[in-house]
Amino acid sequence: MGALLEVSGLEAYYGRAHILQGVGFAMARGEVLALMGRNGAGKSTTMKALMGLVPPARGSVSFEGRRIDGREPFEIARLGIGYVPEERRVFSELSVMENLAVGQRPLREGVPHWTPDRLFALFPNLGRMRDRPAGAMSGGEQQMLTIARTLMGNPSLVLLDEPSEGLAPVIVEEMARTILALKGERLSILLSEQNLHFAGQVADRVAIIEKGVIRFTGAMDTLKADETVRAQYLSV
Ligand SMILES: Nc1ncnc2c1ncn2[C@@H]1O[C@H](COP(=O)(O)OP(=O)(O)OP(=O)(O)O)[C@@H](O)[C@H]1O
Ligand SMILES: [Mg+2]
Numbered sequence: 001m002g003a004l005l006e007v008s009g010l011e012a013y014y015g016r017a018h019i020l021q022g023v024g025f026a027m028a029r030g031e032v033l034a035l036m037g038r039n040g041a042g043k044s045t046t047m048k049a050l051m052g053l054v055p056p057a058r059g060s061v062s063f064e065g066r067r068i069d070g071r072e073p074f075e076i077a078r079l080g081i082g083y084v085p086e087e088r089r090v091f092s093e094l095s096v097m098e099n100l101a102v103g104q105r106p107l108r109e110g111v112p113h114w115t116p117d118r119l120f121a122l123f124p125n126l127g128r129m130r131d132r133p134a135g136a137m138s139g140g141e142q143q144m145l146t147i148a149r150t151l152m153g154n155p156s157l158v159l160l161d162e163p164s165e166g167l168a169p170v171i172v173e174e175m176a177r178t179i180l181a182l183k184g185e186r187l188s189i190l191l192s193e194q195n196l197h198f199a200g201q202v203a204d205r206v207a208i209i210e211k212g213v214i215r216f217t218g219a220m221d222t223l224k225a226d227e228t229v230r231a232q233y234l235s236v
């Protein structure tokens with residue numbers, strides 16, 4: 001079986017600004033890949049280009065063997081890619097249960113099938129506040145709810161844009177445990193991160209982006225052992 005996701009020579013612009021200048025990497029099924037790089041390196045833009053929210057100008061994206069570049073975001077989501085953007089998007093007026101209902105999509109073969117009860121096993125906090133309006137939850141709880149709602153779509157690949165950002169240290173640890181539990185459910189996860197401590201706990205492999213180009217790909221253990229690469233491309 002080929003790669004789950006294969007990105008090659010991906011380029012994208014905001015107006016005339018050439019942001020992605022040839023992004024290439026691949027992911028295997030069941031893998032957690034951390035896309036790392038400094039502020040403004042192009043992590044979020046890469047995710048938006050994968051989702052079709054920023055149209056790729058050149059290059060290709062294949063998901064489960066199908067070309068998805070050039071497709072509409074709703075179509076890409078329907079093929080099984082879930083996306084959790086940097087800014088949390090909960091429906092503040094709706095309860096936890098209602099937020100989850102909004103995310104529900106038909107089952108897909110060979111993909112974990114999520115129900116609110118299965119999600120509450122992974123996110124016990126959410127289970128304790130099923131009827132609470134999302135607007136009355138903490139930032140960390142809203143972040144978890146956004147992820148849980150995305151899982152209700154039964155994706156086979158989830159893109160998490162900086163899941164640890166802005167969370168208190170104890171919640172960051174909880175997020176790491178949650179991501180490892182999702183990996184245990186054989187979900188494939190692409191996450192963008194600046195926090196090497198966090199990424200180091202959850203990711204199997206790393207791709208480092210700088211100025212819209214992938215400069216390093218390798219095992220997380222290789223990156224941990226390579227001070228030169230870390231000093232060159234990461235803020236550590
Ligand atoms: N909507 C936009 N219009 C114009 N330029 C943008 C827009 N969004 C991002 N950029 C620029 O594109 C470049 C890449 O931004 P991107 O958000 O992908 O970086 P990032 O790696 O996600 O950074 P961060 O760690 O700060 O989230 C930056 O120079 C940024 O200023
Ligand atoms: Mg970003």
